[in-house]
Amino acid sequence: MDRALKTRLEARFGTVLAGEVRQRHDQTEVRIGAKDVVDVLRALHDEPDLGFVVLADLAGVDTGREMQVVYHLWSSTTSDWLRVIVEGLSRDDPRVPSATFLWQGAEWMERETYDMFGIVFEGNRDLRRIYMPPDYTSFPLRKDFYLPDDAARSPGAGVRHMERTHHPAEASEAPLRSGTGA
Amino acid sequence: MAIAKPGRDSSALTVRGGTAVAEPIVVRNDLWSPADPAAYGGGRPTEITHLAELEQSEALRRDDARWSGLLEVIPTKADYVLDLLRANSLWPLLSGLACCAIEMMSFATSKNDIDRFGAFPFRASPRQADVLIVAGTLTTKMAGPLVRLWEEMPEPKWCVAMGDCTCSGGRYKRSYSTVEGIDRVIPVDVYVPGCPPRPEGLIFAMMKLQQLVKDRRGHWPERAIGPTVPQDV
Amino acid sequence: MATNAPHGTHVSADDPHVLLDDDYGLYEPIPPYPPRTERELEFYTPGDGELYLNMGPQHPSTHGVLRVVLKLNGERVVDIDPVLGYLHRGVEKLCENADYHQTISQVDPLEYISSLFCEWAPVMAYEKLLDLQVPRRAEYIRVLSGELNRIASHALFMGWFALDLGGLTPILYAFIERDEIVEMLAALTGQRMLFNYFRIGGVNGDLNHDFLSRLGDWMSRAASQIEANTALLNENEILVRRARGLGVMDGPTALRYCMTGPNLRATGVPYDIRRAHPYSVYPELDFAIPTRSEGDSLARYLLRIDEIKQSLRIIDQCLEQMPDGPVTTKLPRLLRPRPGRAWAGLEGPRGLYGAYAISDGTDQPFRLKIHDPSFIHLQAVGALLPGHLLADTMAIMASLDPVMGGVDK
Numbered sequence: 001m002d003r004a005l006k007t008r009l010e011a012r013f014g015t016v017l018a019g020e021v022r023q024r025h026d027q028t029e030v031r032i033g034a035k036d037v038v039d040v041l042r043a044l045h046d047e048p049d050l051g052f053v054v055l056a057d058l059a060g061v062d063t064g065r066e067m068q069v070v071y072h073l074w075s076s077t078t079s080d081w082l083r084v085i086v087e088g089l090s091r092d093d094p095r096v097p098s099a100t101f102l103w104q105g106a107e108w109m110e111r112e113t114y115d116m117f118g119i120v121f122e123g124n125r126d127l128r129r130i131y132m133p134p135d136y137t138s139f140p141l142r143k144d145f146y147l148p149d150d151a152a153r154s155p156g157a158g159v160r161h162m163e164r165t166h167h168p169a170e171a172s173e174a175p176l177r178s179g180t181g182a
Numbered sequence: 183m184a185i186a187k188p189g190r191d192s193s194a195l196t197v198r199g200g201t202a203v204a205e206p207i208v209v210r211n212d213l214w215s216p217a218d219p220a221a222y223g224g225g226r227p228t229e230i231t232h233l234a235e236l237e238q239s240e241a242l243r244r245d246d247a248r249w250s251g252l253l254e255v256i257p258t259k260a261d262y263v264l265d266l267l268r269a270n271s272l273w274p275l276l277s278g279l280a281c282c283a284i285e286m287m288s289f290a291t292s293k294n295d296i297d298r299f300g301a302f303p304f305r306a307s308p309r310q311a312d313v314l315i316v317a318g319t320l321t322t323k324m325a326g327p328l329v330r331l332w333e334e335m336p337e338p339k340w341c342v343a344m345g346d347c348t349c350s351g352g353r354y355k356r357s358y359s360t361v362e363g364i365d366r367v368i369p370v371d372v373y374v375p376g377c378p379p380r381p382e383g384l385i386f387a388m389m390k391l392q393q394l395v396k397d398r399r400g401h402w403p404e405r406a407i408g409p410t411v412p413q414d415v
Numbered sequence: 416m417a418t419n420a421p422h423g424t425h426v427s428a429d430d431p432h433v434l435l436d437d438d439y440g441l442y443e444p445i446p447p448y449p450p451r452t453e454r455e456l457e458f459y460t461p462g463d464g465e466l467y468l469n470m471g472p473q474h475p476s477t478h479g480v481l482r483v484v485l486k487l488n489g490e491r492v493v494d495i496d497p498v499l500g501y502l503h504r505g506v507e508k509l510c511e512n513a514d515y516h517q518t519i520s521q522v523d524p525l526e527y528i529s530s531l532f533c534e535w536a537p538v539m540a541y542e543k544l545l546d547l548q549v550p551r552r553a554e555y556i557r558v559l560s561g562e563l564n565r566i567a568s569h570a571l572f573m574g575w576f577a578l579d580l581g582g583l584t585p586i587l588y589a590f591i592e593r594d595e596i597v598e599m600l601a602a603l604t605g606q607r608m609l610f611n612y613f614r615i616g617g618v619n620g621d622l623n624h625d626f627l628s629r630l631g632d633w634m635s636r637a638a639s640q641i642e643a644n645t646a647l648l649n650e651n652e653i654l655v656r657r658a659r660g661l662g663v664m665d666g667p668t669a670l671r672y673c674m675t676g677p678n679l680r681a682t683g684v685p686y687d688i689r690r691a692h693p694y695s696v697y698p699e700l701d702f703a704i705p706t707r708s709e710g711d712s713l714a715r716y717l718l719r720i721d722e723i724k725q726s727l728r729i730i731d732q733c734l735e736q737m738p739d740g741p742v743t744t745k746l747p748r749l750l751r752p753r754p755g756r757a758w759a760g761l762e763g764p765r766g767l768y769g770a771y772a773i774s775d776g777t778d779q780p781f782r783l784k785i786h787d788p789s790f791i792h793l794q795a796v797g798a799l800l801p802g803h804l805l806a807d808t809m810a811i812m813a814s815l816d817p818v819m820g821g822v823d824k
Contacts, residue, residue, distance in 0.1 A: 025543045026692070027758055054686070055673050056760055057769050059784040070771065072758055072786075074692065081692070081758055105673030108794050116507075126454035131503040131823060132359065133323050134451075140358055140508055147356050147508060276475050280502055280820050281527035281608060283479065284571075288597075288607075291590035306475035324480055324501040327472045353521065356512070357505035378608050 001026065002080040012050070016040060018087065029083045037086055037097045044073060044082070045102050051075045052082055055103045060113035062143045067094040067119055089119065091142075098123035116141035262396075268312070268338065269392040271300040275311035277331065279318025282345035282378040286317045289381035299388055308334040313391065314368075315384075319347035319354055320361040332368045340395070342387055343370045346377045353377065458496050464488055470808070472501045478575065479819025481793075483808070490804050495797050502823035510783040515541055515615060515750045518783060522770075523609040525785060526821040529568040531561050532763035533821075534613040536770035537783060539694065539759035541615045544752040544774050552740040553617035554696045559733040560603060560612065562726040563630075566637075567596040568764040569719045569726075570644075572816045576716055577648055579813035580657055588644045595633055602626040616744025622737075630734075637727055645720050658713040662799040662811040665710055672795045676766025676788055677722060678815055681715040683708035688762040695761075700732050712814035719816075722764075749778040765789055765816055787821035 005028050006021045016036045022029040032040050044052040052073035061068040067089040073082040086096055098121040099106040110121040111130040118139040121127055129136060138145055278286050290296050290304065305311040308331045320328060332341070343364050346352030351362030364370060371394060374387040450456040461467070465488050472480040480501035486494040506525060510518040522537055523530045535557060542549060549557075574589025597607045602625040604612035612619050648654050664674075666684045679686055685706045689697045705721035707714040752774045760769040766788030775781040792815045799811050 024755065025546075025757070027543075027756075029756070053670055054675070056675075056767055057758070057771060057784065057786040059771050059782075059786075061773065061782050061784075070784075072760070072769065072771065074760075076691070079692070081760065083756070083758060102671075103673050104671050104798075105791050105794055108790060109673075112790075126452045128451045128455065129500075131500040133500070140505060141511075145358075145508075147358055147512065275473075277473055279480050281524045284527060284608060287586075288590055288594060291594075292587045293591065293594045304475070308473075318479075319502060319504050321501060321503055323503065324472060327501070331473055353524075354504045354509070357509055359503050359505050380607060 028080045058109035060117040094119040269395040274313045276304040282317035285378040289384045294381035315342045317344040340371045344374045520611045531564040540757045540770045540772040543757035553742040579809040599629045661712040682710040715814045789817035789821045
């Protein structure tokens, strides 16, 4: 857990961050909005004292209320992984600027996120489906896409814990926001 | 050419009928039909559900792969020899899809050797292959190409469903993109359960297939296409 | 197809009276729909003298079901368009509907050749969510079995690399190695391949006599056996001349393509998660990070051979330093971690293998995202390939060591 990293990030990006910088175990978490993605990622990548040159992962998350895009970055200047959460994307039309201007390797990761969630990455030159067939119409990892076998239509719906599905309207915001830095 | 960009029409992103359960993806059973409409039981599920019934029936004793016309006078010993030849040189098609493919490769190499069964050449082209060993999960995207491979194989051909995923969908039975068992799309002769089955298991399956070929129980006209399990299971 | 059958009837290709036509039905030809993106437009606009070749999902050399559409000018590859998804099994969605413990067996078949790493990353992420301390003996056993799995994976790579370059013998040698190691792991975990061995808070069972006797037996001849197997290839003029200078990538480009693991270290960037961001008991172990600077396929191959030797060193040290103690942690059957997020990244045989787990307080993970290195490396094939010959397609892909299970999840 790198406390100095927290101070550095708050000093550099203070106005842009939505909420505080959280730290837990060996991860530091930063939340920004979709409009700041380009500036923040470019600063994290280019500035020598930040130097987050390794993009470890690009994930999409559907919290039930909103969509998020999560970047995991690594830098040689700190001992923590940095997690950048782009939050507040609407579930109907989620759009985020693409990270391919910095990392060409993000192209397929964004394609996968588009395929699974429907999040449109503006600036990605190749945003088409990667896993599902090209004429597929749904986005499988969204919370309103139920597996065909889901218990929502079986007599035992909700009785066994395994058969409870994550219904978007019931997913509450609070659990995901809690979890304070230790 | 105009580019159809995603996201221009934002309504395309919403999943309509949000609370309804998605319809399962059903891969049709009519992806492939044999050239002879009477073959494979006419495409109906088999009425003979137990091997014992098959042995009682006269279907076993009927000779379907007959020589025609003048060649009928050749005694049936030749058929027996032909089957022996086929059984001892079953050339598989390299159709390893997923993890079971590694066990299939292990089954083909030094320690568990199928070269002693005559089956070492894994043909790359379906036109030259006898057996389609489907090793690995079949997804809906791959179902089309797999059926096409099956179509391209010339008869006589057999199919071995290796691994749980090909027998019944396995651990991915509840997934939105897997086909629950390849017997939904192609006729299967031998099922090898396991995740992944040990190479010894696959050797047993090949020996069983050889036995099938020699006993002429692998009559292709008798095999069924389609699940032999009721639809709602 | 040209027949008199009514429209919509599927006529079999076996029928000798049918003249094959362009009507392929539900099979995916080179796209019949208008291009949807700029890249697709650029790719599917043929230049002068260029042709498209479809290396379909079934091909003797793809490492699983990968379809590559090649744009060729004569024998030279101008551009490629890999099509994935033929093995997409929806693992992440299935994990959302399963218990935490059940997800461990669900993620096994992702990188099926090195499944212990596939289990290790989510397990590490869950342990961070639960603030669990794993017993030291369990950590050592994890490292030991993980390094064994790494050696098995690299041995298979060696065989596969030679197979894709046309040599049919080395894969037999590779499988001798791999079968021995895998039988060892079967003695330890019960399974030859999809081990399902790691548990949240430890491993499934302690080391047993069968495993240790096989391991000791194998270790005594491992180094010389690997030397013998690789001598077949390292000195082989055909392999060396084909692989040298093939698919050269330099460090900054590799970082831009988010490459990690041996593919990145072969370009000169000494980035290894075990040293860059240590986890488990790697800080206590002494091993080197092999790095090469040429960046071509031969460097990638030789680097993995070097890594096998380093893994043997690690296994030696694990056996020496193995502490006593429990190997499991007592956990409730239904785990309910407090809501939060955790990421765990570790060094798999192909690169950075990561898992991002989100918990919402219930007994099923809210989201489990797996980051697979093979998925990333396949993008780089498109950068490395243009200008090479058709036969080099396979060589370059094999040298990047992709596993389609992980690519397609």
